[in-house]
Amino acid sequence: MSTESIAWPSTTAASPSFVDRLHEWIVTVDHKRLGILYILYALIFLVIGGVEATVMRIQLIRPHNDFVTPEVFNRMFTMHGTTMIFFVAMPVLFGFANYLIPLMIGARDMAFPRLNAFGFWMTAFGGLLLYFSLVGANGLYGAGNAPDVGWFAYAPLTSQTFSAGHSTDFWTLALLVSGFGSISTAINIVATILCLRCPGMTLAKMPLFAWLNFVMAGLVILAVSPLTAAQIMLLLDRYLGAHFFDTQAGGSAVIWMHFFWIFGHPEVYVLVLPAFAFASEIIPVFSRKAIFGYPVMVGATVAIGFISMSVWAHHMFTVGMGANVNTFFVISTMAIAVPTGIKIFNWLATMWGGKIEFKTPMLFCIAFLFQFLIAGLTGVMMSAAPFDWQLGNSYFVVAHFHYVIVGGILFTLFAAFYYWFPKMSGKMYSEPLGKLHFWLFLTGFHLTFDFMHIPGLLGMPRRIYTYEPGRGWDRWNLVVTIGVFFQTAGILVFLGNLLRSYYRGKDAGSDPWDAWTLEWSTNSPPPAYNFAAIPTVKSRRPLWDLKHPDDPDWKYE
Amino acid sequence: MRSRGSTKWYVLGSQILVWGCNAATAFGDTTPSPTNIFAPVSTPAKSIFGLSLFVLAVTGAIFLVVFTLLLYSVVKFRKRKNDDGREPPQVYGSNQVELAWTVVPVLVVVALFMATARVIADVEKIARPDNAIEVVAIGHQFWWEYRYPALGVVTANELHVPVSDARHPTPTFIKLLSVDTDHSFWIPRLAGKTDLIPNHPNRMWIDPHETGVYLGQCAQYCGTQHAKMLLRVYVQSRADFDRWIQQQRQPAVLADAVSPGQRVFETTACLNCHTVAGTVANGRFGPDLTHLMSRDTIAAGAAKNTTETLRQWILNPAAIKPGSLMPAMQLGDQELDALTAYLETLR
Numbered sequence: 001m002s003t004e005s006i007a008w009p010s011t012t013a014a015s016p017s018f019v020d021r022l023h024e025w026i027v028t029v030d031h032k033r034l035g036i037l038y039i040l041y042a043l044i045f046l047v048i049g050g051v052e053a054t055v056m057r058i059q060l061i062r063p064h065n066d067f068v069t070p071e072v073f074n075r076m077f078t079m080h081g082t083t084m085i086f087f088v089a090m091p092v093l094f095g096f097a098n099y100l101i102p103l104m105i106g107a108r109d110m111a112f113p114r115l116n117a118f119g120f121w122m123t124a125f126g127g128l129l130l131y132f133s134l135v136g137a138n139g140l141y142g143a144g145n146a147p148d149v150g151w152f153a154y155a156p157l158t159s160q161t162f163s164a165g166h167s168t169d170f171w172t173l174a175l176l177v178s179g180f181g182s183i184s185t186a187i188n189i190v191a192t193i194l195c196l197r198c199p200g201m202t203l204a205k206m207p208l209f210a211w212l213n214f215v216m217a218g219l220v221i222l223a224v225s226p227l228t229a230a231q232i233m234l235l236l237d238r239y240l241g242a243h244f245f246d247t248q249a250g251g252s253a254v255i256w257m258h259f260f261w262i263f264g265h266p267e268v269y270v271l272v273l274p275a276f277a278f279a280s281e282i283i284p285v286f287s288r289k290a291i292f293g294y295p296v297m298v299g300a301t302v303a304i305g306f307i308s309m310s311v312w313a314h315h316m317f318t319v320g321m322g323a324n325v326n327t328f329f330v331i332s333t334m335a336i337a338v339p340t341g342i343k344i345f346n347w348l349a350t351m352w353g354g355k356i357e358f359k360t361p362m363l364f365c366i367a368f369l370f371q372f373l374i375a376g377l378t379g380v381m382m383s384a385a386p387f388d389w390q391l392g393n394s395y396f397v398v399a400h401f402h403y404v405i406v407g408g409i410l411f412t413l414f415a416a417f418y419y420w421f422p423k424m425s426g427k428m429y430s431e432p433l434g435k436l437h438f439w440l441f442l443t444g445f446h447l448t449f450d451f452m453h454i455p456g457l458l459g460m461p462r463r464i465y466t467y468e469p470g471r472g473w474d475r476w477n478l479v480v481t482i483g484v485f486f487q488t489a490g491i492l493v494f495l496g497n498l499l500r501s502y503y504r505g506k507d508a509g510s511d512p513w514d515a516w517t518l519e520w521s522t523n524s525p526p527p528a529y530n531f532a533a534i535p536t537v538k539s540r541r542p543l544w545d546l547k548h549p550d551d552p553d554w555k556y557e
Numbered sequence: 558m559r560s561r562g563s564t565k566w567y568v569l570g571s572q573i574l575v576w577g578c579n580a581a582t583a584f585g586d587t588t589p590s591p592t593n594i595f596a597p598v599s600t601p602a603k604s605i606f607g608l609s610l611f612v613l614a615v616t617g618a619i620f621l622v623v624f625t626l627l628l629y630s631v632v633k634f635r636k637r638k639n640d641d642g643r644e645p646p647q648v649y650g651s652n653q654v655e656l657a658w659t660v661v662p663v664l665v666v667v668a669l670f671m672a673t674a675r676v677i678a679d680v681e682k683i684a685r686p687d688n689a690i691e692v693v694a695i696g697h698q699f700w701w702e703y704r705y706p707a708l709g710v711v712t713a714n715e716l717h718v719p720v721s722d723a724r725h726p727t728p729t730f731i732k733l734l735s736v737d738t739d740h741s742f743w744i745p746r747l748a749g750k751t752d753l754i755p756n757h758p759n760r761m762w763i764d765p766h767e768t769g770v771y772l773g774q775c776a777q778y779c780g781t782q783h784a785k786m787l788l789r790v791y792v793q794s795r796a797d798f799d800r801w802i803q804q805q806r807q808p809a810v811l812a813d814a815v816s817p818g819q820r821v822f823e824t825t826a827c828l829n830c831h832t833v834a835g836t837v838a839n840g841r842f843g844p845d846l847t848h849l850m851s852r853d854t855i856a857a858g859a860a861k862n863t864t865e866t867l868r869q870w871i872l873n874p875a876a877i878k879p880g881s882l883m884p885a886m887q888l889g890d891q892e893l894d895a896l897t898a899y900l901e902t903l904r
Binding site for chain 2: 154248250252288293320348384391393394458459466
């Protein structure tokens with residue numbers, strides 16, 4: 001689509017037919033096209049997951065509402081969680097990584113282009129498999145149904161006894177298949193960054209974007225593998241009479257929790273490190289300053305990577321692991337706040353003394369800083385295990401992790417969309433529409449997720465399809481639901497802006513932001529080969545050096 | 558356990574929080590929330606509350622500092638209208654500054670950790686005193702079974718415990734089991750939640766300081782009707798509690814002749830799942846009904862226990878609680894009336 005105008009050899013006479021173009025996109029191994037496929041695929045699922053969230057919020061708008069049945073509600077939260085994590089957040093972040101990493105490190109493609117295509121299609125088919133359950137999972141309940149075991153699918157609810165039919169199998173297989181896609185993409189990212197950097201780009205001169213995605217990819221390999229193993233064990237339990245999680249036969253429900261969360265918590269960092277990557281590129285450009293404390297930022301990233309592998313059981317403080325185990329996971333969880341805090345301080349220091357331009361990407365990044373600060377602090381609250389005995393599995397937790405995933409990750413993603421849209425499409429987006437999107441979404445976000453903390457403090461557990469009146473939860477839930485409609489309006493403006501700008505936008509030129517990393521040195525959109533000549537760099541900001549030959553960065557690094 | 562100074566702060570802090578939460582609740586409802594975690598009445602909940610005040614104070618202070626810095630930079634360093642178009646001075650970092658904002662958070666984390674570790678020990682490393690009431694709580698889809706092994710009582714959905722005052726501390730220790738999926742026992746004003754996991758016995762304890770009914774509900778997704786697996790804890794004076802125990806230990810009070818309703822109960826599927834002590838009904842899949850009429854609610858708190866709801870529940874449980882494992886009994890009007898009348902004799 002957007003790379004249609006790239007410099008194909010001029011011997012091509014007529015523009016190719018629709019079928020030919022479709023064919024090109026389906027068989028492509030170009031990292032930019034695969035990146036865009038990932039992103040478009042994730043946007044479709046973002047809308048689906050958003051509709052599921054809206055259904056839940058309408059059901060919870062007042063106590064004892066009967067908009068949907070409990071069965072439907074339970075499927076909605078299972079599908080919403082699974083979709084948003086595995087088929088929105090991961091693909092869209094992989095999409096940006098795929099598109100940008102080779103451009104940023106001065107390479108012509110990823111290290112393994114065909115593995116790259118394999119990874120995308122595995123993810124794509126995983127998502128289709130999940131939704132095929134709606135027609136294919138004909139078990140005891142008629143034509144088909146979506147899984148309803150929750151996105152963390154605790155045993156023994158997933159056993160044949162409690163989950164008849166095949167909906168759980170579709171869930172298992174969808175994650176298994178897309179998991180292989182994720183692992184292959186992660187291997188590809190690691191290999192690309194280690195092997196394909198352009199001359200002069202040592203590891204210490206890579207853009208932070210590449211560093212953060214490098215650590216993210218390492219975490220994917222470490223975290224998704226245990227999940228994949230657990231899914232296979234679950235299938236063995238369900239069909240081959242194994243008893244890993246079968247509590248009736250001496251299996252352990254707790255071991256599933258460990259398997260799931262040793263995936264599940266690093267997964268949070270798999271999602272948030274790319275968000276940090278966006279912020280680390282966008283904040284400096286719109287503050288007109290180099291990133292503050294590059295080596296410390298890299299160190300903090302690696303530290304987050306390591307510590308994040310040792311915090312998983314803070315999801316299990318109420319499981320009865322004993323005082324000593326709980327205490328260990330308190331300290332490991334609190335420890336991760338230190339490198340994360342360092343990052344926030346460094347971003348602030350980058351803005352300090354700069355000349356901040358409030359373009360749409362920067363607005364989203366500033367809101368991200370504010371929201372991620374709060375998300376981090378509510379995280380610290382829950383890392384205090386006894387406090388978590390009250391807050392865990394309540395709406396406070398739901399508010400907390402949506403603050404991370406929406407307030408942190410989705411906000412930086414929107415920043416990334418607006419920041420790199422000119423590069424990917426060659427067209428400039430509409431700034432007024434971008435700002436409208438920002439303010440609508442900001443309003444909706446805060447209406448929904450600020451007020452969602454309160455019913456949690458007042459004892460409202462998550463995953464309930466309805467609730468009792470007289471608990472002090474009613475009005476809060478009403479406000480939370482109202483916020484959803486502002487968010488929906490924001491998303492519609494966003495999609496409209498992308499479409500409108502793609503067809504009618506002004507030409508963006510190769511470097512609309514006066515930025516400093518290599519992707520801005522080539523055409524917008526970049527040609528299939530990315531760079532006519534492989535660049536050579538001397539500092540972390542090669543384009544700064546080019547624009548300021550009198551005062552280049554490499555003198556100071 | 559606490560020094561005087563910290564007690565004062567504790568009281569002040571709790572006043573502010575209770576006031577804040579009541580103000581917040583007033584927006585939603587006129588009555589204060591019965592499940593507010595900041596209105597504790599039992600030692601575990603109070604310990605957690607004390608810790609939460611400390612954590613809230615620390616995180617609140619961090620928020621104020623960082624938010625002020627963010628706001629200041631955004632306002633102070635915005636690009637001005639009359640900008641000269643030159644790049645600002647490039648600063649690449651500073652080891653001293655980086656060191657400062659590494660060391661200070663480390664110290665904060667150490668302080669938070671020490672406070673947290675102490676409360677974990679306070680709540681989890683407690684031996685059961687000899688005079689404690691012992692209860693076994695068993696999670697079922699979607700109701701609670703309570704057994705008092707030392708007192709010979711079995712009941713369902715409404716837990717009765719004695720009040721524990723400073724002069725006669727009588728804590729209740731609850732052993733948590735599950736017969737099917739995971740559940741979680743959460744009465745916010747009495748204690749934090751603890752999960753009920755099959756094949757993984759847990760325990761928790763409470764020592765409520767005030768009599769009254771405390772509410773909560775299952776806090777771990779356990780299947781279709783997770784939402785209506787409600788918890789009710791009746792905290793009674795010691796005399797009332799002893800009276801309740803005496804009454805629960807009696808077998809069902811029965812008329813001399815078998816009533817038509819009892820015949821329905823004992824000739825249909827009812828007795829497969831329910832127990833009525835002193836009769837042939839000894840099923841254990843559903844709640845024990847020996848003293849059904851001593852309870853305020855049915856269906857794990859989903860409905861008030863009245864003739865009308867009882868009748869409706871037997872006729873069609875899904876009308877009150879869709880997904881409940883109790884089947885609709887397909888009885889005629891006459892049988893239904895007789896059965897309801899029989900159940901109402903189970904006091």
